Amino acid sequence: MTAIVGAAETERIGIVPDISALEMHAESARLAVADAGLKMSDVDGVAAAGLSPIAMAHYLGIAPTYVDATAVGGCSFLVHVRHAAAAITAGLAEVVLITHGESGRSRTGAPPRAPDPASPQGQFEAPYGTLGPPTMFPMGVLRYMKELGLTHEQLASVPVAQRRWSANVPRAMFRDLITVDDVLASRMIAYPMHLLECCLVTDGGGALVVTSAERAKALPGPKPPVYVLGTGEAAETPMVSMMEDFTTSKAFRLSSARAFAEAGIGPADVDHLMIYDAFAHLPIYGLEDLGFVGRGEAGAFIAEGNTSPGGRLPMNTNGGGLSYTHTGMYGMFLVQEAVRQLRGEAAAQVPDVNVSLAQGVGGMFMAAGTLVLGSAAAAGA
Amino acid sequence: MSAASEAATSAPPATSATRVVPKPVPKPTPDTAPYWEGTARGELRIQRCNSCERAYFYPRPYCPHCSSDDVSWTTATGRGRLHTYLISHRPAPGFGDQVPYAIAVVELEEGPRMMANIVGVENTPEALMLDMPLEVTFEERGDQSVPVFRPAAGSAS
Ligand SMILES: [Zn+2]
Numbered sequence: 001m002t003a004i005v006g007a008a009e010t011e012r013i014g015i016v017p018d019i020s021a022l023e024m025h026a027e028s029a030r031l032a033v034a035d036a037g038l039k040m041s042d043v044d045g046v047a048a049a050g051l052s053p054i055a056m057a058h059y060l061g062i063a064p065t066y067v068d069a070t071a072v073g074g075c076s077f078l079v080h081v082r083h084a085a086a087a088i089t090a091g092l093a094e095v096v097l098i099t100h101g102e103s104g105r106s107r108t109g110a111p112p113r114a115p116d117p118a119s120p121q122g123q124f125e126a127p128y129g130t131l132g133p134p135t136m137f138p139m140g141v142l143r144y145m146k147e148l149g150l151t152h153e154q155l156a157s158v159p160v161a162q163r164r165w166s167a168n169v170p171r172a173m174f175r176d177l178i179t180v181d182d183v184l185a186s187r188m189i190a191y192p193m194h195l196l197e198c199c200l201v202t203d204g205g206g207a208l209v210v211t212s213a214e215r216a217k218a219l220p221g222p223k224p225p226v227y228v229l230g231t232g233e234a235a236e237t238p239m240v241s242m243m244e245d246f247t248t249s250k251a252f253r254l255s256s257a258r259a260f261a262e263a264g265i266g267p268a269d270v271d272h273l274m275i276y277d278a279f280a281h282l283p284i285y286g287l288e289d290l291g292f293v294g295r296g297e298a299g300a301f302i303a304e305g306n307t308s309p310g311g312r313l314p315m316n317t318n319g320g321g322l323s324y325t326h327t328g329m330y331g332m333f334l335v336q337e338a339v340r341q342l343r344g345e346a347a348a349q350v351p352d353v354n355v356s357l358a359q360g361v362g363g364m365f366m367a368a369g370t371l372v373l374g375s376a377a378a379a380g381a
Numbered sequence: 382m383s384a385a386s387e388a389a390t391s392a393p394p395a396t397s398a399t400r401v402v403p404k405p406v407p408k409p410t411p412d413t414a415p416y417w418e419g420t421a422r423g424e425l426r427i428q429r430c431n432s433c434e435r436a437y438f439y440p441r442p443y444c445p446h447c448s449s450d451d452v453s454w455t456t457a458t459g460r461g462r463l464h465t466y467l468i469s470h471r472p473a474p475g476f477g478d479q480v481p482y483a484i485a486v487v488e489l490e491e492g493p494r495m496m497a498n499i500v501g502v503e504n505t506p507e508a509l510m511l512d513m514p515l516e517v518t519f520e521e522r523g524d525q526s527v528p529v530f531r532p533a534a535g536s537a538s
Contacts, residue, residue: 117408123417124439126405127527128484128498131473135484143465146511191468191481191506241486241496242439246465 001379002085003216003225006036006209007339009332010101013204013325014173020109024101024205025056032207037221038095043209045093047084049076049100050329056099066093072235073362074276074329076100077208078369081335082231084210094211101205104328108203125239133278134190134198137364140246141192141281147247147296150284152192154299156183158280159196159322161308166319168309168348173200174323197280199321199330206332208339213381226342227379229355230263230372232256240364249361251368252289256359259370260291265355267292270372272341272356273313274334277320283307286359287315290370314350317341331360331369338373354378404475406523413440415454420526425457425517427493438493457491459517460533464488466511468504479504487515487530501531 008031010016010024019027025048033040045066046053057064068083070076077100084096103110116122121130130136144150160180166172178196186195216225234254237243244250260266267290275286287298292313301307307315318324318337325333338356340346355378360369409417416439419426429436430444431451443450466485469476476482483504488494500518502508514533519526 115405117406118410120439122405123407123409123413125496127407127522128496128529129404129469129473129476129479129482130484130496131469131471131476135467135469135471135473138467139484139486140465142467142511188468188470188481190470190484193467239439239496241494246486 001213001381002088002210002228003213004081004208004228004335004339004373005211005216005219005221005223005225006032006034006038006207007226007336008032008035008207009336010205013171014202015105016103016203017106017108019103019203021101021103022051022055022059022109024103024203025051025099025207026059026101028101028205028207029056029060029097029099032209033097035221035223036209037219038209042095043097045084045087045096047080047096047098049080050102062097066096072367072369074278074331075360075362075367075369076329077332077335078358078360078371079233081208081210081228081371082233082369085228085231088210088212094215096210097207098210099205099207100327100329100332102327102329103203104326105201105203121239125241133364134193136240137279138190138193138281139240139364140243143246144281144284145192149296150299152184153180154303155192155197155280155284156180156194157299157303158277158283159183161302161305162277162316162320162323164308165317165348166323169319169324170347172319172324173202174319193279196322199278199326200323202325202327204325204327206336208335213379217381223343224376225381226339227374227376227381228371229265229374229379230259230261232258232262232370233368234258235367236365238363238366243365249285249289249365249368251365252286252359252361255368255370256290259357259372263372265372270313270355270357272317272338272350272353273315274317274338274356274358275315276331276334276359276361277316277322278326278330278361280322282361283315290357290359309348317346317348317350334358334360335371338371342373342375402474404522407525407527409525412442416440417525419456420519420528423519423526425459425528426454427457427489427491428452429455436491436493438489438495457489457517461487461489461515461517461530463499463509463511463513463515464494466499466509468506483509485530498529499531500529
């Protein structure tokens with residue numbers, strides 16, 4: 001078994017124009033390695049997305065003997081944890097450092113976004129006026145509404161529920177409580193999605209350190225290891241218009257099934273849940289695709305408060321991409337919050353979290369990564 | 382919410398200047414050239430697998446259903462239905478004077494789905510009903526011709 005022994009976000013997140021994307025990788029890396037009670041020289045494996053893991057390693061003075069440059073969008077870091085767990089188990093690496101840093105808002109030192117007109121997207125989507133995730137990611141929402149009866153009010157209840165969490169999270173960008181009416185009155189971005197149903201665009205970074213359970217137990221750090229109980233990854237399509245079914249994510253289903261099976265648990269065993277919320281419909285798809293509720297039930301489930309503070313399935317307890325932060329590849333922050341909840345150090349701490357599941361998405365339902373993480377009690381460690 | 386917090390979200394302000402720029406022009410590749418040669422002649426060409434007999438889109442030389450390389454080009458009827466859509470309020474390059482405009486997915490009569498714009502009808506939630514019948518038409522775009530869809534002739538709108 002493997003464990004996450006170090007986890008940290010950059011000191012500042014949100015609007016941070018004076019720090020480059022690469023610096024954010026490095027700052028969070030140093031904090032995460034220190035959090036683990038390790039030295040940078042202990043790191044023999046690196047993984048990163050957005051920027052090259054080689055650039056990150058060299059910046060930090062590491063000559064790695066395990067490199068993972070998997071870049072499948074915002075869930076890349078969950079997939080990095082999966083690959084690191086496999087590599088450590090196979091003896092390919094001992095201590096793997098996984099970093100994220102993105103100047104998503106300020107674009108300081110960020111790579112350019114250049115659509116290639118000869119790519120499949122350039123030929124078969126861009127000519128129709130796509131411009132960033134808001135014009136693509138919500139493509140299936142109207143179909144979902146027609147087939148499964150989701151209402152605009154239920155969709156709007158997703159950011160409402162998550163503000164109830166972020167209201168207690170000092171680092172969150174949006175903390176004011178809002179109502180369904182506030183959401184529906186906010187500016188239309190891409191019908192049926194209003195401004196408050198679309199994620200933030202921010203700057204920030206985060207890093208994780210993964211090692212074997214044996215080494216984790218021997219570390220001097222004061223923080224309890226967070227065990228990797230099960231992992232999954234999957235990919236469906238590079239183009240949202242080619243989704244097999246617009247009311248469900250195939251990648252969510254495939255990835256989460258692998259993670260549940262590996263962990264030997266089911267949805268009822270999960271104490272705390274993070275579902276990547278680039279837009280308000282993602283937690284709805286996720287709750288159903290992962291089997292937490294039945295088809296067509298997720299909108300009412302959220303609207304009725306089941307995922308809010310005091311509800312039976314605490315979800316997106318940092319406020320999510322809708323309220324906490326969203327650098328572009330937000331998946332790192334899913335794992336950070338899951339680790340904090342399992343360590344008992346979250347800003348909006350849920351009592352007695354022993355099993356946390358983080359479900360990431362990459363691209364516009366392009367890919368997915370799932371991590372089932374647990375305390376020592378849950379891991380039997 | 383404050384103006385500052387609005388500025389932090391994923392959408393640019395609605396007032397952002399719209400320069401006069403052309404809409405994106407697709408660049409054909411060898412595997413897609415027959416498709417774009419078809420659109421230039423007013424034909425919507427898709428591919429059909431001779432092994433499993435299923436039609437597919439987007440163009441590639443192997444069947445995505447059964448991996449056969451025994452595939453043929455065929456001209457679609459151009460009829461389809463509005464499968465899903467959104468209405469973008471963001472001015473993409475070349476679309477500044479059309480905002481808000483629908484970005485849609487059309488399900489062709491032959492089965493495959495493709496992204497498209499919807500023309501000849503107001504791009505509003507009231508006018509765009511899911512599953513409404515559509516037919517293909519073509520929009521000149523630089524040196525290419527891009528398929529778009531309009532309400533089918535004779536259908537209630
Ligand atoms: Zn076939």
